[in-house]
Amino acid sequence: MPELPEVETTRRGLAPWLEGQRIEKVVVRQRQLRWPIPRDLPRRLAGQTVTALDRRGKYLLMRTAAGTALMHLGMSGSMRVLTAATAPGRHDHFDLVLDSGRCIRYRDPRRFGALLWTARDPACHRLLAGLGPEPLEAGFDGACLHGRARGRRVAIKAFLMNAAIVVGVGNIYASEALHRARIDPRRAAGRLSLARMQQLAEAVREVLGEAVALGGTTLRDFHDGQGEPGYFSRQLRVYDRAGKPCLACGTPVRHLVQGQRSTYFCPTCQR
DNA sequence: ATGCGGACCTGTTAGC
DNA sequence: TGCTAACAGGTCCGCA
Missing domain, CATH: 1.10.8.50 (Helicase, Ruva Protein; domain 3)
Structure with missing residues (x-):
């Protein structure tokens, strides 16, 4: 489903709800995405404040002082802002529950997407290291x-x-x-x-x-x-x-x- | 190094 | 109407 414009649209829609907010907890209902969601990811993310929601290619980078969550929407993924009380559907695989009472919910029927964690510079992560230039930035011609x-x-x-x-x-x-x-x-x-x-x-x-x-x-x-x-x-x-x-x-x-x-x-x- | 096909998974639709 | 096959916005990996 999502190519760069859809991922960027998602990023712009979520950034105001995430940036500067503290993540109370991460609720994982289905770990088996393209790669399994790391077992320790909820623990590492809980209590962290989101400093920025960035994009590299089709990856979303949610930055915190402790590390960065990498999210990919695969073919059928999407993310929405909801109130934490909203009942999850069959393909709603994880939630980022914020202190504000909001919830960022990830849905992905085909499960080709991903949620990963890196404590280091995400640009060095194996999935990002080999990526070419951003088409909407200088360096692409x-x-x-x-x-x-x-x-x-x-x-x-x-x-x-x-x-x-x-x-x-x-x-x-x-x-x-x-x-x-x-x-x-x-x-x-x-x-x-x-x-x-x-x-x-x-x-x-x-x-x-x-x-x-x-x-x-x-x-x-x-x-x-x-x-x-x-x-x-x-x-x-x-x-x-x-x-x-x-x-x-x-x-x-x-x-x-x-x-x-x-x-x-x-x-x-x-x- | 490059290029190709298969793999992952579910939902929807086209065709018999 | 119902079953089956093909197809769908991604991309990594292994093999030739």
């Missing part, structure tokens, strides 16, 4: 894409979705960015000129930036911390539009499968 693509034969779409190259671009925004940059998703990454990579970097920034501004994309079930859907869905130009006219030229949008993931593109606009 066409030159870095071009440089990293040298000699590589992977399809540009898979390349773009590789978090070691750039973080935050998932299946929806990869198709959207390639359409805006007019690049065929099947092209070998190493065969694209610097100029085209610059267009692609710009398209990635544009798509993700607009999506963040609209609160992300809700296709089926994404909702922010307040339970609101994202409004970028309407801006999607190719994703989930197979057979419908390309909004630029009218050619029917094509669907294909790359590496077990759906890709959508316009065979006329994208070369």
Whole structure:
């Protein structure tokens, strides 16, 4: 479900409720997520004050003086602000109960998400250490894409979705960015000129930036911390539009499968 | 080093 | 109407 814009939307929605607040306790109902929630995590987090809620790629970093909780929403995760008394549902796997009486509840039907703890600099954590640049910050541009693509034969779409190259671009925004940059998703990454990579970097920034501004994309079930859907869905130009006219030229949008993931593109606009 | 396929898990929908 | 298969927004890991 969540790509960078959805995670950032979640972060922005939760930050005001978390930052400066003390965590009274952590209630774990289901430990088995992508990795088991560490047994000592509730003990380490209880009594701590949240100094900041940050994001790195699709990970949320909840910082405290004792260490940092890493949270990932996987494919189907979401987090909401509730009052602690609200009855939990079947897939509500853990709660962060605050002194204020609020409760940040994590829900994830498929359990591909994660809640982990690190007492050290989270940037050095094995899951974060190898991540590429943030697409909406300085350090990401066409030159870095071009440089990293040298000699590589992977399809540009898979390349773009590789978090070691750039973080935050998932299946929806990869198709959207390639359409805006007019690049065929099947092209070998190493065969694209610097100029085209610059267009692609710009398209990635544009798509993700607009999506963040609209609160992300809700296709089926994404909702922010307040339970609101994202409004970028309407801006999607190719994703989930197979057979419908390309909004630029009218050619029917094509669907294909790359590496077990759906890709959508316009065979006329994208070369 | 790179690239590919499988693995993790549940819910929803398309098709027979 | 009911069953089954395919598919869904992620990404790590092991193997060739």
